[in-house]
Amino acid sequence: MPNQQEFLLHNDLQRVVEALRQEEDTVTPYRDDYRHLLDNNGKMIRASLVLLFSYATQDKLHAASNRIITAAEAIEMLHLATLVHDDVLDNASVRRNEPTMHVKHGNKAAIYMGDLILSRYMEIMAGIAPDTNFIVEQAHTVNEIVAGDLLQERARHNTDTTKEYYEQAITGKTAALFRLAAITGIKLSSDSLSPQTLEQVTSFGNHLGMAFQIVDDLEDFNVGHDTGKPKLEDIRDGIYTLPVILAMQADPTFVDIVKLDDPLKTLDYLSSHPQFMQQAKAEAIGHIDDAKGALTDKSYPPLNASTMKTLFKSLDRLISTI
Secondary structure, three states: OOOHHHHHHHHHHHHHHHHHHOOOOOOHHHHHHHHHHHHOOOOOHHHHHHHHHHHOOOOOOOOOOHHHHHHHHHHHHHHHHHHHHHHHHOOOOEEOOEEOHHHHHOHHHHHHHHHHHHHHHHHHHHHHOOOHHHHHHHHHHHHHHHHHHHHHHHOOOOOOOOHHHHHHHHHHHHHHHHHHHHHHHHHOOOOOOOHHHHHHHHHHHHHHHHHHHHHHHHHOOOOOOOOOOOOOHHHHOOOOOHHHHHHHHHOHHHHHHHOOOOHHHHHHHHHHOOHHHHHHHHHHHHHHHHHHHHOOOOOOOOOOHHHHHHHHHHHHHHHHOO
């Protein structure tokens, strides 16, 4: 049964959704597309992290301030901008059960739309930033995200890709934004954070992001589960995720199968050699355990017990999907 904080989170997420609905694009020909992108909300995990970590320093639970809602809105816009760009790079035709921007209007329009959303994120964050260091951190994280995507792009169809390289790529392309969401929420809610607390929140966000990406990559092989986007896209596009990398390192004959560029043959191999999927699942669970461990030590100010409970419940739900 939802606790008080979960009800609070639900209500504040609705405020974030409403803030996104208020966004308007000044480029008239694409105004409806801009509106549709912002209205097609996903799970809003990153916005939830902003909110939860803003609650973390509260002595008594209360609704998030308007500044926190605005920050959560901006983080969602940053995430959306990366998705629009990713869909172009991956030639993805469907996102959240809807045709992607580049399918409807071409690659150039999609790239510009992603840039437009990204610039709006930057504008919003600049308006609520408590100091220059806050903006520098936001900008640096965008740099990390792009670098992670570049690493992934460089490794397309490279059967020599290692586990370490994969981890470096997803640390940037995914974990950096999870970390930023958590750090943004707690920094905007308190000006008396200890270095230890910031280190703990950073570690939590990184490990949660790593786990999330590994789970998402595993879902690409779960052809019986509808996630709103096509299956086997990664292997079809030459993006080798953790189970594939583990199998290639363990069995040279699998490399020959991968080089055939036949997603179904790759899936057949992994289905008949389940140990590689299990190893990847174990890696994800290990990151979830590390995320939990990051928040168990003492911090200053003490993290709200209710927030900790909600975060741990979320981690347990993620484990249940593996």
